[in-house]
Amino acid sequence: MTDHILRMSGITKTFPGVKALQDVTLSVRRGEIHAICGENGAGKSTLMKVLSGVYPHGTYEGEIHFDGERGEFGGIRDSERAGIVIIHQELALSPQLSIAENIFLGNERARRGFIDWNRTNYEAAQLMARVGLRENPTTVVSDIGVGKQQLVEIAKALSKEVKLLILDEPTAALNDDDSAHLLDLLRGLRDEGITCVIISHKLNEVTAIADSVTIIRDGRTIETLDMATDAVTEDRIISGMVGRALDNRYPPHEPTIGAEVLRIEDWTVHSPSQPGRKVVDGAALTLRRGEIVGLAGLMGAGRTELAMSLFGRTYGVNISGRVFKDGKPIEIRTVQDAIRHGIAYATEDRKRYGLNLIEDIKRNVSAAALSGLSRRGWVDEHEEYAVAQRFHKSMNIKAPSVSSVVGKLSGGNQQKVVLSKWILTEPDVLILDEPTRGIDVGAKYEIYTIINRLADEGRAVLVISSELPELLGLCDRIYTLSEGRITGEVPRREATQERLMHLMTKGQE
Amino acid sequence: MSSITPAGVQAGTQGGGGGEPRRPGRVSLGGLSLNLRASGIYIAFALIVVLFSVLTDGALLTPQNISNIIVQNSYVLILAIGMILVIIAGHIDLSVGSVVAVTGALAAVLMVNMGLPWPLALALTVLAGGLIGAWQGYWIAYFGIPAFIVTLAGMLLFRALTLTVLGNRGIGPFPDQVRTLANGFTSGYLGNVGLGALGGADLFSLLIGVVAIAGMVTAQWRSRVARAGYGQSVEPMALFALKMAAGAAVILFLVVQLARFHNLPWVLVLLAILVLAYSLMANRTVFGRQIYAIGGNLQAAVMSGVKVKKVVFWIFVNMGVLSAIAGIIFAGRLNQAGPTAGNSFELDAIAAAFIGGAAVQGGVGKVVGAITGGLIMAVINNGMSLIGSPSERVMLVKGAVLLAAVAFDVWTKRRAGAAG
Numbered sequence: 044m045t046d047h048i049l050r051m052s053g054i055t056k057t058f059p060g061v062k063a064l065q066d067v068t069l070s071v072r073r074g075e076i077h078a079i080c081g082e083n084g085a086g087k088s089t090l091m092k093v094l095s096g097v098y099p100h101g102t103y104e105g106e107i108h109f110d111g112e113r114g115e116f117g118g119i120r121d122s123e124r125a126g127i128v129i130i131h132q133e134l135a136l137s138p139q140l141s142i143a144e145n146i147f148l149g150n151e152r153a154r155r156g157f158i159d160w161n162r163t164n165y166e167a168a169q170l171m172a173r174v175g176l177r178e179n180p181t182t183v184v185s186d187i188g189v190g191k192q193q194l195v196e197i198a199k200a201l202s203k204e205v206k207l208l209i210l211d212e213p214t215a216a217l218n219d220d221d222s223a224h225l226l227d228l229l230r231g232l233r234d235e236g237i238t239c240v241i242i243s244h245k246l247n248e249v250t251a252i253a254d255s256v257t258i259i260r261d262g263r264t265i266e267t268l269d270m271a272t273d274a275v276t277e278d279r280i281i282s283g284m285v286g287r288a289l290d291n292r293y294p295p296h297e298p299t300i301g302a303e304v305l306r307i308e309d310w311t312v313h314s315p316s317q318p319g320r321k322v323v324d325g326a327a328l329t330l331r332r333g334e335i336v337g338l339a340g341l342m343g344a345g346r347t348e349l350a351m352s353l354f355g356r357t358y359g360v361n362i363s364g365r366v367f368k369d370g371k372p373i374e375i376r377t378v379q380d381a382i383r384h385g386i387a388y389a390t391e392d393r394k395r396y397g398l399n400l401i402e403d404i405k406r407n408v409s410a411a412a413l414s415g416l417s418r419r420g421w422v423d424e425h426e427e428y429a430v431a432q433r434f435h436k437s438m439n440i441k442a443p444s445v446s447s448v449v450g451k452l453s454g455g456n457q458q459k460v461v462l463s464k465w466i467l468t469e470p471d472v473l474i475l476d477e478p479t480r481g482i483d484v485g486a487k488y489e490i491y492t493i494i495n496r497l498a499d500e501g502r503a504v505l506v507i508s509s510e511l512p513e514l515l516g517l518c519d520r521i522y523t524l525s526e527g528r529i530t531g532e533v534p535r536r537e538a539t540q541e542r543l544m545h546l547m548t549k550g551q552e
Numbered sequence: 553m554s555s556i557t558p559a560g561v562q563a564g565t566q567g568g569g570g571g572e573p574r575r576p577g578r579v580s581l582g583g584l585s586l587n588l589r590a591s592g593i594y595i596a597f598a599l600i601v602v603l604f605s606v607l608t609d610g611a612l613l614t615p616q617n618i619s620n621i622i623v624q625n626s627y628v629l630i631l632a633i634g635m636i637l638v639i640i641a642g643h644i645d646l647s648v649g650s651v652v653a654v655t656g657a658l659a660a661v662l663m664v665n666m667g668l669p670w671p672l673a674l675a676l677t678v679l680a681g682g683l684i685g686a687w688q689g690y691w692i693a694y695f696g697i698p699a700f701i702v703t704l705a706g707m708l709l710f711r712a713l714t715l716t717v718l719g720n721r722g723i724g725p726f727p728d729q730v731r732t733l734a735n736g737f738t739s740g741y742l743g744n745v746g747l748g749a750l751g752g753a754d755l756f757s758l759l760i761g762v763v764a765i766a767g768m769v770t771a772q773w774r775s776r777v778a779r780a781g782y783g784q785s786v787e788p789m790a791l792f793a794l795k796m797a798a799g800a801a802v803i804l805f806l807v808v809q810l811a812r813f814h815n816l817p818w819v820l821v822l823l824a825i826l827v828l829a830y831s832l833m834a835n836r837t838v839f840g841r842q843i844y845a846i847g848g849n850l851q852a853a854v855m856s857g858v859k860v861k862k863v864v865f866w867i868f869v870n871m872g873v874l875s876a877i878a879g880i881i882f883a884g885r886l887n888q889a890g891p892t893a894g895n896s897f898e899l900d901a902i903a904a905a906f907i908g909g910a911a912v913q914g915g916v917g918k919v920v921g922a923i924t925g926g927l928i929m930a931v932i933n934n935g936m937s938l939i940g941s942p943s944e945r946v947m948l949v950k951g952a953v954l955l956a957a958v959a960f961d962v963w964t965k966r967r968a969g970a971a972g
């Protein structure tokens with residue numbers, strides 16, 4: 044008989060007006076890596092909140108059995124005492140404290156109320172060695188990269204004698220090296236007997252690392268697949284997630300490529316925090332009307348930095364280089380200049396940089412184009428409404444009305460609001476930074492369709508993405524960026540993941 | 553990552569979501585409950601007025617007392633208009649009390665000591681207020697020091713300046729025209745009319761009231777027609793009529809009471825103009841939108857091409873100008889500029905803004921809300937002194953009201969965002 048460390052059965056969680064989870068079952072075997080897959084809004088995070096006691100026992104129906112006992116957790120402290128630790132996608136570290144302090148935060152190594160610093164740093168160093176983090180325990184967390192911060196979180200979990208480690212999108216913010224290291228680490232922990240549950244959108248990682256997969260859709264368990272016995276492929280998981288076989292993840296597109304619209308030459312940007320370091324180094328790009336161009340690069344290659352420095356110098360210092368719009372040289376010193384010259388930039392972090400989450404759809408849509416919607420400083424509110432209404436329909440934004448607050452929309456719909464906002468500025472060039480990050484499979488397809496439509500309207504689109512299949516499926520031409528330098532330019536028919544990856548790592552070590 | 557998608561639905565049914573559309577078939581009562589967060593402040597104000605009317609046996613709403621409430625609190629209300637804009641943008645201004653003092657002192661020096669003609673002196677004083685605002689705005693917007701620090705320093709600096717200018721005594725008396733502006737009433741240009749049992753009332757004031765009502769109804773009606781023309785949902789006709797009737801009744805009551813006493817106070821006219829102008833500015837101009845955008849998400853505003861520094865700078869210039877106007881009115885009312893003028897006005901103005909629905913994080917708030925918040929405190933002050941409560945008890949109640957108002961706001965927000 045199989046030894047299950049966790050059994051959740053019949054879990055139903057209702058919020059007023061909506062059933063978030065309905066009769067969900069989850070069984071995790073001791074010592075395995077168990078992946079949970081599902082679209083955004085399917086109920087994965089809610090399920091984990093039920094498990095970890097964020098939603099305390101009694102606010103949901105169903106039973107939890109953990110490690111041979113009934114789990115009736117009244118809060119996170121209860122579940123942690125039982126040995127369940129959850130690491131959220133947004134890391135919960137205190138940036139100004141040291142690694143050691145963070146590891147033992149809330150669990151301090153103290154004697155009679157005073158911190159024992161020797162013991163703190165010594166035990167931290169041991170835990171750090173276990174997760175392969177080579178740093179000084181006294182280093183401040185804000186000084187290390189996201190990948191290493193993730194390791195600090197895991198070390199923190201290990202310090203609590205974790206039996207079941209839950210990771211919510213652990214590699215979403217990591218580059219490929221850090222992701223690979225993290226996955227190795229999880230395998231190592233499994234061999235030490237720690238059970239892992241990972242929630243991930245990256246299905247290649249799921250198929251690579253998981254021992255079994257539970258698929259959740261619309262708040263229900265669809266199936267649990269055993270990687271050893273079932274023939275599980277990415278497409279198999281996707282069809283379970285969306286409830287249909289997905290033959291084509293990318294809409295077909297025949298480009299009509301026109302004249303050059305934007306060209307940059309010798310574009311160099313220096314880091315604002317490390318003087319003298321070139322983040323972008325002599326980059327040159329050409330964008331043409333009707334063309335979708337990809338920009339591929341590993342984390343830290345300078346993709347976002349390139350885009351933001353171009354977009355009104357919102358990143359970087361000591362920026363030099365030439366920009367040509369329709370063949371004529373232009374100067375872009377501010378965001379206003381960029382918008383005036385028909386350049387739009389949709390950020391990779393839409394919640395932080397892209398949207399006013401407490402405002403409604405129409406005021407977000409109009410935010411970058413108010414000058415066009417106003418006369419002598421007075422906003423034409425009726426026109427604003429009509430415009431927002433038009434986008435509500437044409438972009439298929441799923442919201443009750445254009446007066447709905449943007450913060451309540453799903454990721455995909457928020458992204459549609461961002462795109463609407465920039466389309467309203469009537470740009471010739473759209474730079475889309477990670478346009479499908481954190482968006483579920485169905486909505487991704489819609490975003491791709493919108494991008495194709497934008498190109499067909501004669502605009503140039505530059506797509507920055509960490510997902511190579513996305514670039515391969517969408518772009519007519521792909522530039523690769525490595526350590527701030529453009530290392531290659533590959534047309535669609537010649538592009539393969541291997542070739543791009545080779546170019547993206549060129550010049551390193 | 554995953555969130556519960558129909559969160560909006562939930563908020564709507566709970567009554568938390570301010571922006572949700574009205575559900576068909578819901579009556580006006582349901583409409584009010586849907587928008588509790590937005591309209592709670594007005595309901596609270598009405599309840600407080602009713603409460604104190606009862607407690608004071610109607611003394612609260614006598615013609616003279618209404619006039620007193622307006623005149624005695626006008627300067628705080630003027631400050632609250634500027635303060636709400638500062639708070640919407642996510643900043644704060646602790647210096648307004650000191651700026652009131654220093655501009656009042658300047659006006660006194662210019663008019664009384666130097667004998668400048670009063671219109672010139674007032675213009676210079678307002679200009680000085682703008683310069684003070686520009687000074688603080690520079691450090692906040694362009695130099696990047698938090699407004700809390702800059703205006704805390706300003707609170708000390710401008711109080712020190714006041715004491716330097718005035719020494720330890722007041723300067724007065726002010727010219728009659730300035731006193732009239734601060735303390736006086738429109739004269740009965742058209743004579744009196746009889747209102748039956750209510751006695752005589754000033755015809756001019758009554759006409760102004762009728763014009764104001766007509767203006768309000770026309771503007772609302774035109775906006776309604778235009779909205780309908782663009783296919784936007786409008787509230788049911790019955791609710792619209794009810795709202796207009798209620799608004800008209802309040803204005804009419806106020807004007808009749810004032811006309812029976814002394815005609816319209818000039819500061820009420822000034823206040824009405826300021827409230828109207830600033831409400832329009834906040835809601836309908838690009839500048840106003842940018843204030844909300846900055847407070848709602850500073851980074852997103854930057855990335856949308858809002859000239860954030862410029863907007864913040866001008867918000868503080870504006871605060872300085874309004875502080876100067878308040879300073880003139882305060883000094884004019886007392887007929888002298890004193891060294892302690894404006895003490896703790898900043899706290900009243902900030903409290904008015906937060907009671908009136910501003911959010912601590914910025915991005916939310918309304919000019920009319922701040923005025924209502926200021927009036928709530930004014931009515932509590934006035935009503936409690938009418939029933940003879942000691943001042944420490946008044947302070948206690950005001951503190952409790954401030955805490956309760958913000959707690960209510962936080963609570964409704966949390967309830968609305970529970971599933972997010």
